[in-house]
Amino acid sequence: MTGVGVEVLGVVAVGIGAAAVLFASFHALRKAGIEIPRWLLPAGIGLAMVSYSIWSDYSWYGRAVDRLPAGSEILLVGHKKQAWAPWTYVFPVAVRFAAFDPATIQDDSDGVRHGQIMLFERRGQTLIVPQDFDCQGSRIRRAGADWTTADESDPAFLRVCSGARG
Incomplete structure (x- = not known):
């Protein structure tokens, strides 16, 4: 299942859970003599689903960073504003980042250093990009x-x- 599929499944699960909790709560309130407008049930379910979706978008970056190997460093973070989420125009959401694990650095006898850059993208696959670095000559080879x-x-x-440069 893709990242989008897992997210849809999560939103549906939150909707079902919210429906169960709200239905039981509203039923208990009606038994107690408090009348609840019928529109509150679907509105509450919708609010729970939208809230989960927003939380998932904004917490993705932190959750992804927490899964990095110990000692990894973030190189760049890409933020995005999304038309279907107007609040991202005020608070852009992180949708991609590049990280580096210093443990992957290897030195050649000719002075070239090798490292791996990890590229993460929200709703995308993680890529590991090996690169060579000629520190003395200020060159990179992807x-x-x-x-x-x-x-x-x-x-x-x-x-x-x-x-590494002398």
Whole structure:
């Protein structure tokens, strides 16, 4: 099941749980003589489902970071504003990030360092991208590509090559 499928299943489960709790509560209130408007049941279920969806969107980044290997560092975080969620125009939601595990750094005899960049995307697959770093020559080589000049502000280059250049 994909990430979207799991989310839909979670929203449906929250809806069913909210329906059970609200139905039992409203039934008890009616037995006690308190009349509850019938529209409150579907409104409460809908509110629970929307609340869960918002919580899931905003907590995804923190939950994903918590699952990273110990010592991993976040390189970049991408935020997005979504038309179907107007509150994201005020509080953009994290939808992707790049992380680096320093334990993956390996040195070659020719001075090239190898590392793995982890790319995470909300509702997408996680990618592990191996990269080579020539710290002395300020170059990066992505898997299956040629050497390119490293941008001195590239967070992966800065992290892998910190202390490696002489």
